[in-house]
Amino acid sequence: VDEKPIIVAVVEDSRMILYAQHAGQPIFCKEALIGGSDLTHEIAEAYGVPVEEAERINAGHAFVLTERQKTTASQDQLKFSEVVASVVKRIFSEVKQANLTCRNLTHHHPVKIYVSGPTTLIPGFRSAFQEEMKISVFPLQALSALQVGGVPYSEAVDASYLLAAATALCLTGPERSKAIDFRKGEFSKKRSKEGSAEDRGSRF
Secondary structure, eight states: SSSSSSSEEOOOOSSSEEEEEETTEEEEEESSSHHHHHHHHHHHHHOOOOHHHHHHHHHOOOOOHHHHHTOOOOHHHHHHHHHHHHHHHHHHHHHHHHHHHHHHHSSSSSSSEEEESSGGSSSTTHHHHHHHSSEEEEOOHHHHTOOSSSOOOOOOHHHHHHHHHHHHHHHOOSOOGGGTTHHHHHHHHHHIIIHHHHHHTTTT
């Protein structure tokens, strides 16, 4: 458990949820009315395209240039990045306010920011966020955290199924050692001797 505060920013379609905790305890949770749809409408307005087309551009082609990348980017790339950044900076501004709230409540700056949601997958989002906040920014991989061995899920899957992962954690708790594994130990033996006939009967 981190002794200093951490912030979780979940950017959904029409809102952003900001959650903070300190030493494993919740500090606050707030909602900000900004999300991926704001970026879609910003692209539609800037380029004079229908919302449906802007949504496709947002989903597959949006990016944010870092300060270093801007030195070699074309004028078209710079313009498009600025359109995206106009919304992304509003997201950053909300997180900055959460940062100040953390400091006022705990007398510590957050040491980490975890982000989730489709908008946070935009290339350059986390790098620009880290440049702006001067704090380490990580993807929130809640669904992968539930994996018992094997390959973790992709960032896109983790970002899309955060609510499902959170619900599962609420139901099972974070301690995997307390979960019952029916493939091992006493349960597997009992199932192999007694379960087969019972299972056959339960099918009919």
